[in-house]
Amino acid sequence: MIVLCGAQHAEPSLSRVLRELGVKGPVSLITAGWQEREGEPGVVADPGLPVVELGLHARGEQVFAKDKELAEAWKARQIRLKLMQDFYRVRLEHAAQAARAVAVRSADPDLIAEEHVASLAVLRHIDDDHVRRCMAVHAAFEAEMKPSTRPVVVRHVEELRAQIAPTDAIVIAGGHVAVLLNRLRMFGIADLAGGRPIVAWSAGAMALTDRVVLFHEDPPHGQAISEVLECGLGLAHDLVVLPEPRLRLHLDDPVRVGELAQRYAPAVCVAVDHGAQIWVDHATPVRGVDAQRLDVSGAVQPAWPA
Amino acid sequence: MIRAIDALAAGPHTREAVDAFLASHSFPLVEGSSITIVWRGEAEAIHLKHWVFGLPSSQQLRRLEGTDLWHLTLEIPEGSRVEYKLEVVRGGRGEWMEDPLNPNRARDPFGANSVAHGTGYTVPEWIHPDPEAPNGTIDEIRFDSQVFGRRGVAIYLPARYRRTRRYPLLVVHDGHDYLRYASLGTILDNLIHRREIPDLIVALVSSPNRLGEYAGDPRHATFITDELVPNLERTLPLDARPQSRCLMGASFGAVASLTVALQRPGFYGRLLLQSGSFAFTDIGAHNHRGPLFDPIVALMNHYRADPIAMSERVFMSCGMYESLIYENRSLAPVFTATGMEVRYVEARDGHNWENWRDRLRDGLSWLFPGPLLLVYE
Numbered sequence: 001m002i003v004l005c006g007a008q009h010a011e012p013s014l015s016r017v018l019r020e021l022g023v024k025g026p027v028s029l030i031t032a033g034w035q036e037r038e039g040e041p042g043v044v045a046d047p048g049l050p051v052v053e054l055g056l057h058a059r060g061e062q063v064f065a066k067d068k069e070l071a072e073a074w075k076a077r078q079i080r081l082k083l084m085q086d087f088y089r090v091r092l093e094h095a096a097q098a099a100r101a102v103a104v105r106s107a108d109p110d111l112i113a114e115e116h117v118a119s120l121a122v123l124r125h126i127d128d129d130h131v132r133r134c135m136a137v138h139a140a141f142e143a144e145m146k147p148s149t150r151p152v153v154v155r156h157v158e159e160l161r162a163q164i165a166p167t168d169a170i171v172i173a174g175g176h177v178a179v180l181l182n183r184l185r186m187f188g189i190a191d192l193a194g195g196r197p198i199v200a201w202s203a204g205a206m207a208l209t210d211r212v213v214l215f216h217e218d219p220p221h222g223q224a225i226s227e228v229l230e231c232g233l234g235l236a237h238d239l240v241v242l243p244e245p246r247l248r249l250h251l252d253d254p255v256r257v258g259e260l261a262q263r264y265a266p267a268v269c270v271a272v273d274h275g276a277q278i279w280v281d282h283a284t285p286v287r288g289v290d291a292q293r294l295d296v297s298g299a300v301q302p303a304w305p306a
Numbered sequence: 307m308i309r310a311i312d313a314l315a316a317g318p319h320t321r322e323a324v325d326a327f328l329a330s331h332s333f334p335l336v337e338g339s340s341i342t343i344v345w346r347g348e349a350e351a352i353h354l355k356h357w358v359f360g361l362p363s364s365q366q367l368r369r370l371e372g373t374d375l376w377h378l379t380l381e382i383p384e385g386s387r388v389e390y391k392l393e394v395v396r397g398g399r400g401e402w403m404e405d406p407l408n409p410n411r412a413r414d415p416f417g418a419n420s421v422a423h424g425t426g427y428t429v430p431e432w433i434h435p436d437p438e439a440p441n442g443t444i445d446e447i448r449f450d451s452q453v454f455g456r457r458g459v460a461i462y463l464p465a466r467y468r469r470t471r472r473y474p475l476l477v478v479h480d481g482h483d484y485l486r487y488a489s490l491g492t493i494l495d496n497l498i499h500r501r502e503i504p505d506l507i508v509a510l511v512s513s514p515n516r517l518g519e520y521a522g523d524p525r526h527a528t529f530i531t532d533e534l535v536p537n538l539e540r541t542l543p544l545d546a547r548p549q550s551r552c553l554m555g556a557s558f559g560a561v562a563s564l565t566v567a568l569q570r571p572g573f574y575g576r577l578l579l580q581s582g583s584f585a586f587t588d589i590g591a592h593n594h595r596g597p598l599f600d601p602i603v604a605l606m607n608h609y610r611a612d613p614i615a616m617s618e619r620v621f622m623s624c625g626m627y628e629s630l631i632y633e634n635r636s637l638a639p640v641f642t643a644t645g646m647e648v649r650y651v652e653a654r655d656g657h658n659w660e661n662w663r664d665r666l667r668d669g670l671s672w673l674f675p676g677p678l679l680l681v682y683e
Contacts, residue, residue, distance in 0.1 A: 007683060010438060033683075036470050174683045202682040214679040220502050220671035227679070243682045247500065 002198045002280040004205035004241055006272040006290075007174065008045035013275050014199060015048030018169060021197045025168035026050035028196075032057040032183040033175020033203045044173040051171075052163050056183040059156045063186070066152040070145055077141050078182075081134060081230070088130040089227060095122050096225045120262055127228045127263070131211060134230040138185075148188060157187055164192055174202025174243065177214070178229060181207045190233050198235070202243040205272065208235040213264060216248045217256060226260060236280045238267045245271035245292070254298025261294040269294040270303045278303065310335055311342045311370075311377050319372045327375075333407035334422045341388070341422050342379045343367065344407060349394045352376040355402060356390035357419075357656040358627040364393070386424035386654040387661070388627070412660045414487050421660070432496045432667055433489045439499035440465035444491055444510075451533050453525040459534065461542075462491065462508035464498050472545040473507045474674055475538060476578075477530060479520065479555030479562045481510020487659035493666050501678035502671045507542055509534065520555070520562035522601040527569035548575030549618060552673055556580035556662045557630075561602055564616075568609065571616040576673040578621045580662045584633040586610055606637075615644040621669040622650045628657035 003017050018027065029051045031038045038057040064071035099119035103112065147153055164170070170193045172180070180203050184190070198208070206212050215226035242249060249271060250256045261269050270278060270291050277289040285304050293303035308316075314327045328346065335342040345352050345367060352367040367376035382388060389412055393400045404411060405420035412421045423429075442464045449459045460481055464473070484490040490510075497503045511534070513519045519526045530553075539546045551574045553563035560582030567574045585599040586606035593603045620641050624634035631652070638650035649672050655661035 009683065033681075036468055037466060174681075176677065176681050178680055206682060216678050219678065220667055221675065229680075 002200070002208060002235055002283075004208065004236060004239075004272065004278040004280060005199065005201035006243055006274050006276040007202050008274075011274040012045035013277065014045040014171065014201070017199050017277060018047055018049060018171075021169065021199070023049065023169045023197060026052055026166060027169045027171045028164045028167040029053050030056055030170065030172045030180075030184070030189070030204070031175065032060070033173060033177065033180035035176060035179055047171055052167050054160060054163060056187055056189070057179070059160075060183050060186055063150075063152050063156060067150055070147060070150055070153075073141065073145050074147075077137060080137060084130070084133060084137070085227070085229070088126065091126050092123065092225055092227055093223050095119070095126055096223060099123070120259075123263055131228055131231060138230075147186065153186065157192070160187055160189075160192055164194070164196075167196070169197045169199060172198065172200035172204030172207070174204050177203035177206050177212055180204065181212065181230075181232065184233060190235060201272075205241045205243065205278075207232050209239050209241055210234050210237055210267065211240065211264070213240045213242070213269075215242060215260075217250050218248070226263070235283060236278075236285065237283045239278070239280075239285055240264045240267050240269045241278070242269055242271045242294075243273075245273050251292065251294075251300050257294045257300055258296055258298035261296045261298075265296055268303070271300070307338060309337050309340055309342065309379065311344070311379060314375075315370060319370060321373070324370070324373050324375050328407070333405070336423065336425055338425060339381050339384065340379050341382050341424060342377055343390070343392075343405065343422070344375060344377045345392055345394070345405070346375050346407075347394070348374055349376070349396050350398070351393075351395040353393040353395070353400070354378055354380075354390055355393050356388055357658070358388055359629040359631070359656070360627065367392075382422070382424040383654055384424060384426040386422075386627075387427045387656075387664075388422045388424070389419035389656055389658050389660075390422065391419055412487075412658060414659050415483060419658075424654070427654075430664055430667065432500075433493055433663060435492050436496050436499060439495045441495050442467070442491070442498070444485070449534060449537070451529050453528050453533070454519075457529075458512070460485070460510040461538075462494060462506075462510065464505035464507070465495065466505060467507075469543050471505070472543055472550075473505055474550035474552065475535070475542075475544050476506050476508045476552045476554060476670075476674075477535065478508060478510045479553075479559030480512060480516065480557075481508070482512045483659065484556075484662075485510060488663035488666065490663075490666070493663070493670075497667060497670060497676070501676040501681045502667065503674045503676040506674065507538070507544060509538060516558055516562075517598055520558040520565075521598070522561065522565050522605045524569070526562055527566045530566045531570050531573060548572055550575070552576035552578060554578035554580075554669075556659075557583050557657065560584070561605070564609075565605060567616045568605075568614075571614055574616075575618040576621075577617045577619070578669045578673060580623050580665060580669075581625060581628060581630055581657050582622070582634060582637070583630060584637050586633065586636070606633075610637075610640060613640050613644050615646045617646055619647045619673055620649075621672055622648065623662070623665040623669060624650075624652055625655040625657060625661045626652050627655060630657065 039053045102115045209232045212229040212232045217224040276291045278291050279287040288303035291303040292300050354365045367378040369376050391402045408420045410421040411418045444462050446460050449457050553574050555563040560579040584606050585593040585602050593599050624631050642648045
């Protein structure tokens with residue numbers, strides 16, 4: 001079972017969720033999204049159980065320090081991905097502008113509706129193309145560098161396996177989603193979890209889905225258009241997790257809600273505010289607690305209510 | 307639409323009617339684009355003293371016949387914010403005071419003014435302390451300058467400061483006033499918490515002789531670029547690259563920022579210039595603003611004759627209701643023509659700290675965009 005939660009700092013629900021999952025023993029904690037603040041006391045909610053901090057961010061730094069060849073290739077890959085993200089953003093912004101220009105034209109409403117579908121298809125095509133190319137970059141990197149077979153990585157993975165063995169669950173905090181996702185991939189955490197329950201929030205929850213969607217509808221600059229970072233770990237299917245909705249979304253605006261939902265359908269966009277949860281069984285969402293589903297109609301409704 | 311003051315004037319002018327009028331409204335009365343300022347009491351005359359360049363700076367309130375109620379209605383464009391005082395004339399002498407019926411005040415180094423918020427103006431929510439935003443620290447240090455002797459400098463460190471990271475540096479002229487009158491500390495905490503700007507280190511400097519030192523005094527550039535910044539880069543974990551160094555200031559502080567940047571082109575990759583006192587002339591060496599501005603006129607005339615890209619990105623803001631709008635509007639295209647990235651913003655406001663406060667989110671997040679799309683805590 002996987003439980004995807006909203007941010008924990010205002011209304012922590014972690015210990016309650018772990019109790020509900022029946023977790024009694026120690027938990028493995030991942031705070032790599034906090035980067036150099038990883039593992040510092042007080043940065044994440046108290047799970048109410050003994051904690052084994054896995055230290056994935058620090059381990060990653062140790063890997064780079066020991067294996068210079070891997071470090072250089074990793075850095076080159078990240079620079080390439082960052083540039084691709086920038087170029088993808090340029091395409092998105094122009095496509096979004098074109099969509100708006102068409103939408104405000106005076107024409108038969110049926111035609112405008114048809115054009116809206118066409119505009120949406122362009123955005124979705126740009127998204128798909130970006131994700132496909134990002135994953136091709138990852139695949140090429142894996143094939144060439146074989147990071148999981150490199151001695152220093154193997155050593156860390158074995159240490160992690162030993163650390164995780166006596167724990168009853170994996171807990172993944174939020175933070176920088178790209179950094180977190182990279183570290184989860186580097187050490188194969190999805191495999192190391194070995195069927196244990198996983199509780200993850202904010203960026204941690206985003207990283208477990210099929211696609212990581214970056215969003216903010218009230219940025220101080222630039223267009224308020226969401227973008228796909230890349231594929232996530234795929235442990236929760238057909239789901240787009242949207243944390244911090246009060247800060248980042250306009251859930252009272254049906255047009256924006258509808259556009260966001262349509263863009264990523266058939267995946268379901270779900271706002272997970274403080275205290276909200278999505279329970280996922282065998283990669284399928286089965287129950288929501290205060291989670292809000294964004295409907296393609298523009299409505300916001302409870303997601304998978306009990 | 308009949309304005310409330312006109313409705314009162316059309317009816318019986320009894321004391322009870324005036325009492326009821328005052329009790330049933332908040333002041334100044336904002337009705338569409340009209341702002342009505344009222345004062346009650348015995349006086350020979352009441353004048354509105356405001357700082358809106360373009361309107362008569364002193365306007366008389368009219369007495370509602372047979373009452374002790376005085377009133378004046380102004381037409382103010384949407385989104386305006388106007389600071390003012392009232393001059394109450396009694397016994398032939400005028401006394402300036404804040405509007406007793408208006409709870410909105412703006413403080414500045416000279417005291418406080420009353421503030422009228424026109425329709426459409428709202429105080430930005432990001433200037434108020436956010437209980438979820440952790441507070442950075444501000445420590446006053448004593449810095450021994452070869453050119454100025456011992457100076458107090460306040461250093462802001464972000465809440466999540468770690469020596470293992472590298473931070474951009476923002477140097478703020480009149481920094482202590484920015485803290486006191488423009489809520490800079492709270493704004494930094496909030497914008498960093500929201501990831502709209504990255505974690506920053508901020509050096510807040512002040513001068514005991516700002517009108518002299520900030521007006522092109524070369525010692526000031528030496529103090530900042532050759533003494534303070536190198537010292538901070540040695541002692542704090544700063545990212546010592548141009549794109550991570552920013553100078554900021556308002557009024558003469560903006561002139562100081564520009565002067566310092568011009569002394570070392572390329573050293574500061576970011577400038578945030580608010581309501582800069584960028585006086586210049588098209589002919590002659592003296593500007594109508596007086597001798598205090600002569601060094602600035604010389605500096606700006608020289609720059610306008612031979613403009614250079616001394617930085618990479620420049621954010622400029624100015625109030626439409628300040629006389630410096632002319633200079634700032636003139637300078638923005640000159641900056642742009644050098645190839646620098648320039649963002650120039652105007653607001654319906656005057657030459658005051660809250661105008662500068664209200665533009666900080668726009669300016670800081672444009673100069674130093676934060677990782678808000680990537681961080682979800």
